[in-house]
Amino acid sequence: MPTLTPTVTHDTWLQRAEHLRPPRTHFIDGADEAGGGATFPVVSPRDGRVLTEVADGGTAEVDAAVAAARRAFDSGPWPRLSPADRGRVLLRIADLLQERRAELALTVSLETGKPITDAHDIELRAVIDTFRWYGQLADKLTDTSPHTSPDALALVTREPAGVVGAVVPWNFPLTLAGWKVAPALAAGCTVVLKPSENSPLSALLLGRVAAEAGLPAGVLNVVGGNGPVAGRALGLHPDVDVLAFTGSTAVGRHFLRYAADSNLKRVWLELGGKSPNIVLPDAPDLATAAATAAWGIFFNQGEMCTAPSRLLVHTSVAEQVTDAVVERARALRVGDPLDPATQMGALVSEDHLGRVLEHIHRGSGDGARLRTGGARTLTETGGVYLEPTVFDRVGPDSALAREEIFGPVLSVLTFDDLDQAVTLANATEYGLAAGLWTSDLSTAHQVSRALRAGTVWVNCYEEGDLTVPFGGMKQSGNGRDKSAHALEKYTELKTTWIQL
Incomplete structure (x- = not known):
């Protein structure tokens, strides 16, 4: 094509x-x-x-x-x-x-x-x-x-x-x-x-x-x-x-x-969806996992039901992965949708931008740390633009971790073991999609079966073609x-x- x-x-x-x-x-x-x-x-x-x-x-x-x-x-x-x-x-x-x-x-x-x-x-x-x-x-x-x-x-x-x-x-x-x-x-x-x-x-x-x-x-x-x-x-x-x-x-x-x-x-x-993206320490390539996490949440301005809006990272690699995602977010080119060089365009409407900003303000008040973004940008254009936004230190019971934002806002949560990761991943009313990064074949199969989601991507995200079905579980x-x-x-x- x-x-x-x-x-x-x-x-x-x-x-x-x-x-x-x-x-x-x-x-x-x-x-x-x-x-x-x-x-x-x-x-x-x-x-x-x-x-x-x-x-x-x-x-x-x-x-x-x-x-x-x-x-x-x-x-x-x-x-x-x-x-x-x-x-x-x-x-x-x-x-x-x-x-x-x-x-x-x-x-x-x-x-x-x-x-x-x-x-x-x-x-x-x-x-x-x-x-x-x-x-x-x-x-x-x-x-x-x-x-x-x-x-x-x-x-x-x-x-x-x-x-x-x-x-x-x-x-x-x-x-x-x-x-x-x-x-x-x-x-x-x-x-x-x-x-x-x-x-x-x-x-x-x-x-x-x-x-x-x-x-x-x-x-x-x-x-x-x-x-x-x-x-x-x-x-x-x-x-x-x-x-x-x-x-x-x-x-x-x-x-x-x-x-x-x-x-x-x-x-x-x-x-809707509030999809988890789980990164284990044995991921084949942590740099690729971080780059894919950033692409996944900021693609289409985060206006995707499958967006990996919850990045669940093992504590041993959380700082490394989160820093890499933040660096990617800061480097993204936000601009005119008609410019072929633009990587992130405008949100769909003023009303939708207002709802996303409300989530950001609530997240800041819930104790999460704003690592980058969080504000409207390019106001001189008359358009509806938002900076790519990343929060870490997100609590599992906070609105950032539980509510669908449908915008370029990433919530980073950490876990200490695999059981905790699965529990965090499934702790949502949604069940549309999930991601998992690991080099262990048994872990890939076991966790994929344990995740309550219609699609599970292993060592990738948003991949597939028309031969495979798409849809969700629970309230997705x-x-x-x-x-x-x-x-x-x-x-x-x-x-x-x-x-x-």
């Missing part, structure tokens, strides 16, 4: 930004739809400027989108196409996303504050790979025929579940949309996508790219709007069969209630994105028993 070339300079991205004209209307039943006329501003955290006004969807727009998806599922061609034909459309979507990669990356960077290099090389690569992977998988799934008595034939088949409501957040607006939309489409479902109000532009582009690729009208609909109105309407809608959500645990609880109060739709949740949610397992969320098992 191509990456940015040296010829794509800061000035070039600035010029492209001046000419960017993102879509502003919903995409319903294969067409632009302005809805009732209400709009909301999309503000770029890069400089505080309004990028555009986007149609603000309410109950009426959600109803129209769900009705289109229902017609497309009940009587349209998509669920009735052969899996191979559906796969070819998904592959065409991947190709068109590749063709428009620069435009989409620029849109993501402007609406989220993500560095353009990360938007282009990581976010767009991920969504393109996702549509291509499910496009290739679509015709390789099989049903089963269990052995029964000689006078009967049993068939167990997977059928598309119906209309899928997908609600995705702003931190990876295209990646997370792709993780839900691509397997749902591969299964033969139709989709109503509700992006975050902070990042609707890239999702609206995705809907139009999918239609250009040959996706029939009504199969993918995109509705802009805020969570308490549009998200609630989607969660309560009786014609939505499956709801897939990535976001906060608090909002995930709402979707479970919406399902209970409507049609008992299946709800799949990928929620249920269900899995990625891999063939994701199709389980969007299909129904049917048993057919034939008496011979």
Whole structure:
């Protein structure tokens, strides 16, 4: 997959930004739809400027989108196409996303504050790979025929579940949309996508790219709007069969209630995290462990549910590792997201920055030691920037150790033995991911089994590909994105028993 070339300079991205004209209307039943006329501003955290006004969807727009998806599922061609034909459309979507990669990356960077290099090389690569992977998988799934008595034939088949409501957040607006939309489409479902109000532009582009690729009208609909109105309407809608959500645990609880109060739709949740990253004295390379810990918490401005926000270090190497992380943090280049040299861009909004700063102030008051960062920066830009922040001497019962901050804030805790490390790692309501650094194979296996997390990375962090599932335990949610397992969320098992 191509990456940015040296010829794509800061000035070039600035010029492209001046000419960017993102879509502003919903995409319903294969067409632009302005809805009732209400709009909301999309503000770029890069400089505080309004990028555009986007149609603000309410109950009426959600109803129209769900009705289109229902017609497309009940009587349209998509669920009735052969899996191979559906796969070819998904592959065409991947190709068109590749063709428009620069435009989409620029849109993501402007609406989220993500560095353009990360938007282009990581976010767009991920969504393109996702549509291509499910496009290739679509015709390789099989049903089963269990052995029964000689006078009967049993068939167990997977059928598309119906209309899928997908609600995705702003931190990876295209990646997370792709993780839900691509397997749902591969299964033969139709989709109503509700992006975050902070990042609707890239999702609206995705809907139009999918239609250009040959996706029939009504199969993918995109509705802009805020969570308490549009998200609630989607969660309560009786014609939505499956709801897939990535976001906060608090909002995930709402979707479970919406399902209970409507049609008992299946709800799949990928929620928050407070992931531990355990460094043992026998780590293969302590310098690599420290560098990876710093990269993991500051990548994407720390706005990641899997961010290794708790660094658990053995007391014998704690000073060495922490000093190395602090040095990395101080060397990070915070700056304009459109500058390819920027390593950490802007937080998504003023409101979110305020919440992160509140955590920092509370942490300082809880007795933790602020080693670096902790303050807003680049205020002259009008943007939303925060220094990379590291606390050590963090108490295991403090808010810094227990609450998800969702920003570039690292909490360092120490332990004396392996049992204490596992206890500290599991001492959270979340269970999304964890890291472990050790050279001992038995320790790697034993600790990985003991950690209550959906993913455990050993001697690395944030590694993997589409062949492996992603999701959490405890209050990090249920269900899995990625891999063939994701199709389980969007299909129904049917048993057919034939008496011979």
